[in-house]
Amino acid sequence: MDYPTLLQLLDSTVRLATPLLLACLAGLFSERAGIFDIGLEGKMLVAAFLAAATAALTGNVWLGLLAGTLGSLLFAAIHGVASITFRGNQLISGVAINFLAAGLTVVVSQALFGQGGRTPQLGEGSRFASITLPGAVDLQGLSLAEQRELNPLLLLYSDVVSGHTILVYVAFLTVPLTWWLLFRTRFGLRLRAVGENPAAVDTAGISVTRLRYAAVAIAGLLCAIAGAQLSTAEPAAGFIKDMTAGRGFIALAALIFAKWRPWTALWACLLFGFLSALALRSALVESIIGLDVPSQFLDALPYVLTIVILAGFVGRAIPPRAGGEPYVKER
Amino acid sequence: MDRMPRWADILLVPAISLLLAALISALVILAIGENPWQALLIMVDGALGSTSGWGYTLYYATNFIFTGLAVSVAFHARMFNIGGEGQAAIGGLGVALVLLYIPFPHWSLALLAAMLGAMTAGALWAFVPAILQAKRGSHIVITTMLFNFIAAALLNYLLVGPLKPTGTMETATAGFPETTSIPSFRDMFSFGDVILFRGTPANISFFVALLAAFLVWLLIWRTRLGYEIRAFGFSEGAARYAGIGATRMIVLSMVISGALAGLMAINNTMGSDERLIMNAVEGAGFIGIAVALMGRNHPVGVCLAALLFGILYQGGGILGMDTAIPREMIVVIQALVILFTGALDQMVRMPVERLFARRRARAALSPPGPALPGLQTPKPTGAPTAEP
């Protein structure tokens, strides 16, 4: 494999890692506050659909992002009410949200567009376009041989760093932002505390409920961006039924792998993004390994590797102590 | 003190949850421009209006009994098995391998062998997540869900490649031999000129499902293993103290669960399709979750809930043909049932508990009974007992 091909692979990696990263950080906020969120998948799906549908109907992709955010926040609110106010089983709530999203997106999509669950193709104006950063070289017309002639760093910059949609850049910026919020602010201290020992927070006179709802809302927001990126960011051109395809679960595995820390989550998600990128290039994989690889095997690879990671490392990773437990005042 | 009488716990609360789910579904149907009442009528007629409808309804209900029992058995051990979809699919593989490669002189032998194959396959598929949870702490919800995706990929590969007979177009295995064809409802209940359940896939597996339900009841509430599973599910600490091994509980409950889910394959793969096809499970594994929750993890409840969902599923299919409401509406209803019976359980319970508390308070105004010395301050609702 030569350098330009590697870079193309890395380019795909960044793009494919983005929804995972956003969903992973969403899960991070939620779980650090003590609320398990298995419903990342459903929130992303709802956002993906609403973003694409609204963009298709209005021609404005930013309105689409807004619609997606509102939808994701609504589903996040359902999870919050069930888990926080009614102290229900958080896992069941998450599973219900996933199903609800899967069903509703198709029902509404069919009613609106009649295309069997997908939204109409989005034209150039109604989706997030690639942004060429200053100083990057346009690689469109160049052959691989010509690319190899260029300065390696310039090529890296032009191929991997430049040329993504704004949502991708936002996603990567969210990592330091998350770190700062969690570890350098009062809100972050309280949020982390409420996931470890909500009684400590409660007796200090702070509302456990409000903190947890805030965490759930942040999760909803981040999932919305993830979903919008899936359906309305170039090269995507619309919503397809069940398009999240398990990414929410992979994001959870990345979160556990990353031991609930933002910077480590970045690397974990890049790794999974890399695997997904490989799965799209079976010919490349075959040329490297020298064996015939069935496409289904590559499709299953991210899931299998997730299991391997869960089996290999989780015994040591300690989740937030109060995770998954509804808070009931001890009197 | 128990906060509501048993009948309210088992019947009233699920009924209210169901009503709420139905109401919201009706709103959704309204929102997409259809008439909910009409939809309900079409559904009920399509499901129960003829023996043909009944045939489909009971066929689907059979699927859901198996998957519902599967989820409920795991739930008793506190394991949330959402891998029923994959376990049922692999169960189909087990059935296919048995029926395609072993000759059987009579359908009864084929059925027994297929049951074994289905259960073993489903159990195996649940075994890996179980061991990972028991030994490595890998969260069973995540692993079983991922195994669903892996099962789909595996079956896809097998049905497009190795198991597909050369020269055919359909992504499926070869048809199972004639001698393995089990009696359908049509075969069993038609007599003379009267042909009932014409063209429906309902078959003898329905009775196997009912038997399975009875055996699950026996297991959970009458055997030592069932006692241990329930103790472990309620209190891991107490189980440890009593010498009930956690690994054993997790693995056994999941393996039984997987076997039950896999067993579904005798209904669809053996009894109806008579070959292994793509996407044979069609969401029944997930519906099992709703069925188990609605049925409060009790076999009787599971059977009733499975029947209800059978009606919804068959009715939903008819609805999809006769109206603009797509089949996915069933997924919405299933999600709402899971939400209200599972996660929003307290939202339904609290008003009902308050109602009964008020009735009790009124009854308590009659002359008090003998004082009970030593009775301590009652624990606040819902709180774990906090010792002063």
Added chain:
Amino acid sequence: MANPSIELRGISKSFGPVQANKDISIRVMPGTIHGIIGENGAGKSTLMSILYGFYKADAGTILIDGREVVIPDSQSAIRAGIGMVFQHFKLVENFTVLENVVLGAESGPLLRPSLARARAELRRLADEYELDVDPDARIEEIGVGMQQRVEILKALYRDARILILDEPTGVLTPAEADHLFRILRNLEAQGKTVILITHKLREIMDVTDTVSVMRRGEMVAHFETARTSPAELAEAMVGRKVLLRVDKRPATPGAPVLEVQDLRVTDAKKVERLKGVSLTVRAGEILGIAGVAGNGQSELLEVLGGYMKATGSVRVKGVPQDLSRDDQGQARRDAGVGHVPEDRQSEGLVLDFAAWENVCLGYHDRRPYSGSLLMDLAAMRRDADAKMGRFDVRPHDPLLAAKSFSGGNQQKIVVAREIESAPALLLVGQPTRGVDIGAIEFIHKQIVSLRDAGVAILLVSVELDEILSLSDRIAVMFDGRIMGEREAGQTDARELGLLMAGITEPAGRAA
């Protein structure tokens, strides 16, 4: 006359038909240490919850410094100058001391300035009150004594003028308790008000100026500590004369039933919890294990009960037990070991099971409960009914869920089960924690009569009085080791206290 620092007038609170607090009135003057004593279930916790805003009283008023205040939540309690140190600490384990102190009392949205301010303030408070802590240590790394000081600092950092401590010495060695009392006297000298809630008569006598006694939800007596006695207080607590010691004949020990040699346990974090424990218990004797909680007693019980791995040797009636596995509960029972565990709610009982299902927990594979294939539910129910009658469990309803019974009755179910399995060795952990005095007397009598019938009994308790009154021999555990063994009649609380704190002295030397 100065206003009382805190005054309660006519506070009442009911939960359904049961009145937890009935017309409570107290006045506590500033610069004093006031004790509130009562047995478990007397209503002390409810009162404290009201003061801290967890509950709203049905009737009555609260006055702070003469002004009426309303306390709807913890924020208001803190603002009113009330600081509370709970029995179970409310600390975030993986935060530092500084972060715990600052949590909820930050000085702004950014963390760094808050932490800096807190650091300076902590240094000042440490000097003033002898409250030394390491601000950068993580809670999970520091000992219980320092954790408690952190809790006190939290309250002082928020300008608490009234400090309420709920059962503070349960987890402290006698020496640490003395340190705590010094701190309390410093606070008192600075004009703070201290309220000490406890069930320990000795503490009241040692450190309080005045004391109120609660019984069944009512305030039944007020005393000046200097002018009362433990006996008078105990009688007020219970309403009748109380035997502070259990009546028992001298023991006649027989053959060894339990022989433990060099027992070692390492926990999941690679910390050694038992560092070579050896002991023997004979038939017909009670060996009491004294010690502050957390020194290896729980691990000892779990290993002997069969659900924790260990190295070393354990023999019951001469038969070696398998220590390499943690699922040996059934094997131990088959070997004749009964076990009343320390935590009845999360170990001894399945709270969601009915009483009749709990009565065979651990023995569920034996006749008459289990046949060859199925369990005999009728036999289980009959057995539960009989046991509940013999042990006076109330309400006498085998169908009632275990969680609906009071602490004392729950404990009686566990004790009934274990005693009636006719063990050769009975392990007993904290048998009377959270249990009302009537049940305490009953359980103590049961233990002694079991001993008289020839059973070997290993008793673990953090209540030194219980150990002293029940045991024939006493071993003290500290830091995973047995510090010393004494005959019960030849030692006292002071000597045992020194051993509990890890100080070994040659027997007979005065401190």
